[in-house]
Amino acid sequence: xxxxxxxxxxxxxxxxxxxxxxxxxxxxxxxxxxxxxxxxxxxxxxxxxxxxxxxxxxxxxxxxxxxxxxxxxxxxxxxxxxxxxxxxxxxxxxxxxxxxxxxxxxxxxxxxxxxxxxxxxxxxxxxxxxxxx
Amino acid sequence: xxxxxxxxxxxxxxxxxxxxxxxxxxxxxxxxxxxxxxxxxxxxxxxxxxxxxxxxxxxxxxxxxxxxxxxxxxxxxxxxxxxxxxxxxxxxxxxxxxxxxxxxxxxxxxxxxxxxxxxxxxxxxxxxxxxxxxxxxxxxxxxxxxxxxxxxxxxxxxxxxxxxxxxxxxxxxxxxxxxxxxxxxxxxxxxxxxxxxxxxxxxxxxxxxxxxxxxxxxxxxxxxxxxxxxxxxxxxxxxxxxxxxxxxxxxxxxxxxxxxxxxxxxxxxxxxxxxxxxxxxxxxxxxxxxxxxxxxxxxxxxxxxxxxxxxxxxxxxxxxxxxxxxxxxxxxxxxxxxxxxxxxxxxxxxxxxxxxxxxxxxxxxxxxxxxxxxxxxxxxxxxxxxxxxxxxxxxxxxxxxxxxxxxxxxxxxxxxxxxxxxxxxxxxxxxxxxxxxxxxxxxxxxxxxxxxxxxxxxxxxxxxxxxxxxxxxxxxxxxxxxxxxxxxxxxxxxxxxxxxxxxxxxxxxxxxxxxxxxxxxxxxxxxxxxxxxxxxxxxxxxxxxxxxxxxxxxxxxxxxxxxxxxxxxxxxxxxxxxxxxxxxxxxxxxxxxxxxxxxxxxxxxxxxxxxxxxxxxxxxxxxxxxxxxxxxxxxxxxxxxxxxxxxxxxxxxxxxxxxxxxx
Numbered sequence: 031x032x033x034x035x036x037x038x039x040x041x042x043x044x045x046x047x048x049x050x051x052x053x054x055x056x057x058x059x060x061x062x063x064x065x066x067x068x069x070x071x072x073x074x075x076x077x078x079x080x081x082x083x084x085x086x087x088x089x090x091x092x093x094x095x096x097x098x099x100x101x102x103x104x105x106x107x108x109x110x111x112x113x114x115x116x117x118x119x120x121x122x123x124x125x126x127x128x129x130x131x132x133x134x135x136x137x138x139x140x141x142x143x144x145x146x147x148x149x150x151x152x153x154x155x156x157x158x159x160x161x162x163x
Numbered sequence: 164x165x166x167x168x169x170x171x172x173x174x175x176x177x178x179x180x181x182x183x184x185x186x187x188x189x190x191x192x193x194x195x196x197x198x199x200x201x202x203x204x205x206x207x208x209x210x211x212x213x214x215x216x217x218x219x220x221x222x223x224x225x226x227x228x229x230x231x232x233x234x235x236x237x238x239x240x241x242x243x244x245x246x247x248x249x250x251x252x253x254x255x256x257x258x259x260x261x262x263x264x265x266x267x268x269x270x271x272x273x274x275x276x277x278x279x280x281x282x283x284x285x286x287x288x289x290x291x292x293x294x295x296x297x298x299x300x301x302x303x304x305x306x307x308x309x310x311x312x313x314x315x316x317x318x319x320x321x322x323x324x325x326x327x328x329x330x331x332x333x334x335x336x337x338x339x340x341x342x343x344x345x346x347x348x349x350x351x352x353x354x355x356x357x358x359x360x361x362x363x364x365x366x367x368x369x370x371x372x373x374x375x376x377x378x379x380x381x382x383x384x385x386x387x388x389x390x391x392x393x394x395x396x397x398x399x400x401x402x403x404x405x406x407x408x409x410x411x412x413x414x415x416x417x418x419x420x421x422x423x424x425x426x427x428x429x430x431x432x433x434x435x436x437x438x439x440x441x442x443x444x445x446x447x448x449x450x451x452x453x454x455x456x457x458x459x460x461x462x463x464x465x466x467x468x469x470x471x472x473x474x475x476x477x478x479x480x481x482x483x484x485x486x487x488x489x490x491x492x493x494x495x496x497x498x499x500x501x502x503x504x505x506x507x508x509x510x511x512x513x514x515x516x517x518x519x520x521x522x523x524x525x526x527x528x529x530x531x532x533x534x535x536x537x538x539x540x541x542x543x544x545x546x547x548x549x550x551x552x553x554x555x556x557x558x559x560x561x562x563x564x565x566x567x568x569x570x571x572x573x574x575x576x577x578x579x580x581x582x583x584x585x586x587x588x589x590x591x592x593x594x595x596x597x598x599x600x601x602x603x604x605x606x607x608x609x610x611x612x613x614x615x616x617x618x619x620x621x622x623x624x625x626x627x628x629x630x631x632x633x634x635x636x637x638x639x640x641x642x643x644x645x646x647x648x649x650x651x652x653x654x655x656x657x658x659x660x661x662x663x664x665x666x667x668x669x670x671x672x673x674x675x676x677x678x679x680x681x682x683x684x685x686x687x688x689x690x691x692x693x694x695x696x697x698x699x700x701x702x703x704x705x706x707x708x709x710x711x712x713x714x715x716x717x718x719x720x721x722x723x724x725x726x727x728x729x730x731x732x733x734x735x736x737x738x739x740x741x742x743x744x745x746x747x748x749x750x751x752x753x754x755x756x757x758x759x760x761x762x763x764x765x766x767x768x769x770x771x772x773x774x775x776x777x778x779x780x781x782x783x784x785x786x787x788x789x790x791x792x793x794x795x796x797x798x799x800x801x802x803x804x805x806x807x808x809x810x811x812x813x814x815x816x817x818x819x820x821x822x823x824x825x826x
Contacts, residue, residue, distance in 0.1 A: 083785065083793050103819045112823045114799055122800045125792060127823060153792040154822050 069093050069144050069161060077120045080149070091158070095144040099123050101137060111137060115145070128157040135162050220636060220700065227633045230626075231641045234648050237622070241652070244615060245585055252582045255541045255607050257548060259578040269551045273572045277565045286327040287558030290447050293320045293334075297454025302521050303558075314341075314458040321451065329561075333440065333448045340436055341455045358417040365410040372403045433459075434509050444555040446517045446524075453514045521557070524550065528559035535567045538605040540574040547571060574604055581612065589655040590616035623653035627662040634666065642666075684714045693722035724751065725758050732764060741771035742779075742805040749779070750810060775804040782814070791822050 075092035076084075096117040102125065103112040109130050114123035126147060128137065137143075146159035253260040261267060275283075291303035296317035298304070318338060325334035376399040379391025391399075433456050440449035527550050534543035550560045577600050584592040593616040597609035630645035646663055653659040680699045683692050692699060692715060699715060728751040735744035745768045748761045755761070769776055782797030795818040802811040 081793070081796055083790060102815065103823050105823055110823065112819045122796075123803060125795045125799060125819065125822070152822070152825065153790055154825075155792065 069146050069159060072146060075117065075124075075147055075155075077117045077122075077124065080124070080155070081122065090148065092147050092149075093144060094124070094126065094147045094155070094157070095163070096120075096142075098137060098139060098141045098143050100139060113137065115143065124155060126155045126157055128160055132157050133160045223632060224636050224638060227629055227636070227638065227641055227645075230629050231644055234626075234644065238648070241619065248585050248612060248615060249582060251611075252578050252585070256544055256575040256578040258544065258575040259582055268555070269548045272547065272551055272560065272563075273568045275561075275565070275568065280562065280565055282327070283329060283558070283561040286324065286329050287447070287562060289320060289324045289327075290330075290334075290451070291558065293317050293324060294447060294451050294454065296320060297451060297458065301450070302518065302525065312454075312458060314455060317451070317454065333445060334451075336436070337448065337452050337455060340433055340452070341459060355417055358413045362410055362413050362417075365406050365413070369403060369406045369410070372399055372406065375399050376403065430456075434513075437510070437513060441513060441517060444520075444553070444557075446520045446554075446557060448556075450514065450517050450521075453510055453517070456510055520554065524554035524557040524559040527554065528563070531563065531567070535570055538603065540570055540604040541606045543567075544571045544575060570603070574600075577603070578607075585612070585615070587655065588619065588651075588653060590620040590653060591656065620653055620656055620659075623649040623656060623659045624662065626652070627659055627666065631662075631666050631669075634669075680711070680715070684711065684718065687718065687721075689718040689721040689725070692718035693726075721755055725755050725760065728755075729760060729764065732768075736768070740806070741768055742775040742801075743808055744768055745772055745776060746779070746808060746810055772804070775801055778804060779811070786814075786818070791818050794818055795822060 070093070072091050072093035075094040094115060094117060096115045099114040099116050100123075101111055101113050104110070111128045111130070113126050113128055115126050116123045126145060128145070132145075142163040144161045144163060145157040147155050147157045149155055258267070258270065258273075261270075263270075291301070294301045294317075295304040296313050299312065318341065321334045321338055324330055325332065325338070376396060379389065379396045379399070381390040382388070383390070433452070437449050437452045437456065440446075440452055527546060531543055531546050531550070534540070534546065547560075547563075550557070554560050577596055581593065581596045581600065584596060593612055597612045597616070600607060601609045626645045626649035630642040630649065633639075633645060634642035646666070649659055650663065676698055679695075680692075682688075683695075683699075696719065728747050732744040732747040735741070735747060745765060748765045748768070749756070751758070751761055778797050778801035782794045782801055785791075785794035785797060788794075795815060798811055798814045798818060802808065802815055805811060
């Protein structure tokens with residue numbers, strides 16, 4: 031009887047240790063995979079400067095992370111979309127053009143999204159890569 | 164103001180009159196409210212919408228043309244109504260249409276003084292007493308039929324009555340007739356006696372002369388000479404002839420005074436006299452004369468002697484004269500002679516006629532009193548007129564009280580005034596007199612008179628109103644025509660008079676109004692143009708002034724735009740939708756957005772939605788600069804601050820399309 035109790039306790043401890051190892055391993059995997067994404071090497075999009083009309087370098091890429099507020103329009107052949115993104119830390123939406131090929135998953139409202147964006151010569155914000163968080 | 168001057172005034176103002184049509188009602192607070200289609204996402208609100216009224220002006224012109232067309236027909240109807248009313252008034256009172264210059268016994272009766280009436284009462288009382296003394300069964304006797312007949316007392320009373328002016332000597336004539344019979348009979352007897360005595364004397368004288376004549380042939384035996392010569396005989400013969408002549412004359416006179424021939428003659432004369440009184444409507448005198456007649460000719464009748472009737476005729480009946488007291492069926496006191504003709508009951512029939520007349524007069528008098536008491540003045544006047552014709556000298560007529568006569572007099576004077584007022588179209592006076600007549604007289608309806616006065620006064624005022632509108636619409640001819648008809652229809656109405664004067668005065672102000680409109684168009688003062696739209700609209704709509712009309716309409720449209728913006732803004736403001744309220748002002752097209760009223764309101768709204776205004780303003784600024792993406796950014800910001808304002812949405816959609824489609 032006493033031997034049976036010892037065996038059960040040892041088994042429980044072993045299982046708990048396995049679980050902790052699994053969680054820590056998963057977390058480390060995620061961190062490792064994100065640090066390996068090319069978007070995270072980009073500078074954050076300067077929302078305030080853009081809104082004030084300050085000149086931004088063309089062809090420079092920025093990371094724009096935030097919430098997809100609304101899909102405002104789509105082009106006639108559905109090759110691109112005009113969406114409203116509310117950047118993190120900014121309460122105001124920005125109009126961003128997302129080409130259809132840039133998005134690997136269907137766009138949906140209120141999605142947390144990270145975009146690699148550039149500002150073209152006319153001041154449009156255009157996404158070239160898109161990932162859903 | 165005299166008529167020519169007035170018409171000149173009409174013409175002058177008609178030519179100058181170009182002023183505003185009272186369209187204020189169309190655009191006042193009471194104007195119909197049109198539902199505005201709801202803006203997307205915004206609840207519909209009721210707003211006053213200004214509509215163009217030029218169509219209404221044309222409609223008014225057409226309507227007034229119809230009114231003018233009806234004028235002559237209405238005039239004919241009016242004349243017919245006047246004729247009907249005049250006929251009614253004439254039937255109500257004959258005296259009202261009888262010219263005062265025409266002598267009228269009825270008018271004399273109505274205008275008798277109180278003293279005349281009192282004297283008439285006294286006169287007729289005494290006259291009735293005379294009749295009562297002669298005929299106890301008289302309709303005026305309050306005693307019994309058993310009262311005694313006293314011709315002598317009646318004659319004494321009648322003598323007193325003859326002193327009255329109203330009697331006109333008739334009583335004295337009756338007395339003379341009666342006295343002639345009474346005294347005449349005695350005189351005849353004395354005269355016949357005298358004649359007989361004279362005839363006797365003449366007979367003796369004739370015998371004496373005849374004896375003397377014979378003696379002239381006698382020869383004297385002593386001397387042998389004759390008693391007389393031829394000359395003596397001739398002289399005696401002349402004397403004899405003279406005596407014979409005198410004797411014959413006396414015989415002739417005696418024959419005329421013999422009783423059997425005189426009494427019927429006297430009766431006939433008396434009856435003729437009574438008839439004359441009856442024909443003159445002197446019924447009381449005639450009855451009195453009948454009374455004397457009955458009491459004078461006792462035993463007398465109208466029987467005619469045998470010698471007087473035609474040969475071979477026999478008596479056909481036994482009629483009697485009942486007035487011949489003590490007579491038998493034939494009127495004689497003795498046995499009825501078989502050869503006498505029937506008598507004629509002239510006095511009985513005549514007295515029956517007279518009593519009927521008196522009875523009718525009494526009934527008429529009672530009816531007259533009753534009519535006056537119950538205010539049936541119209542029929543009372545008619546009855547008085549009849550009594551004047553049929554009972555001209557009856558106490559029933561002449562003792563009517565002065566108050567009663569006054570009522571009838573007042574009545575016909577009121578009816579005459581009413582008739583004159585109807586002719587003069589004096590409606591206030593017609594109403595006043597109709598009220599008076601209704602109060603004093605119950606047998607004349609005045610509703611038609613009142614309706615006539617009210618209707619035509621209203622019509623005149625209506626025409627004045629139409630003339631004013633017509634003048635403002637620039638139709639001077641119709642205006643002048645309407646005013647002339649109104650003036651003719653109610654020439655004494657102060658309201659009509661005042662209205663015409665006011666219109667004439669307004670004609671002078673219309674010239675100033677025209678100059679003011681030109682200034683407002685030049686300065687594009689759309690606010691004033693709208694405020695005075697009622698005045699300016701007809702001016703602008705006058706034919707041949709299309710440019711002015713267009714310019715005025717443009718001004719009205721501008722003001723309508725501003726007012727609509729303000730009203731929309733206020734509606735949103737009430738719902739706490741301040742961005743929308745601000746946008747309603749902001750989106751007003753230029754240059755109206757600079758209107759001080761809009762600016763003032765926008766300033767007031769700034770505090771309520773500063774973030775939205777800032778975002779929208781930036782969006783607008785970048786849009787103007789051509790920085791479409793930035794403009795879109797700020798418009799999106801502004802949109803997020805509203806509850807989906809459709810204008811901002813539209814902006815976002817348009818700009819988004821633009822940047823999405825550009826390469």
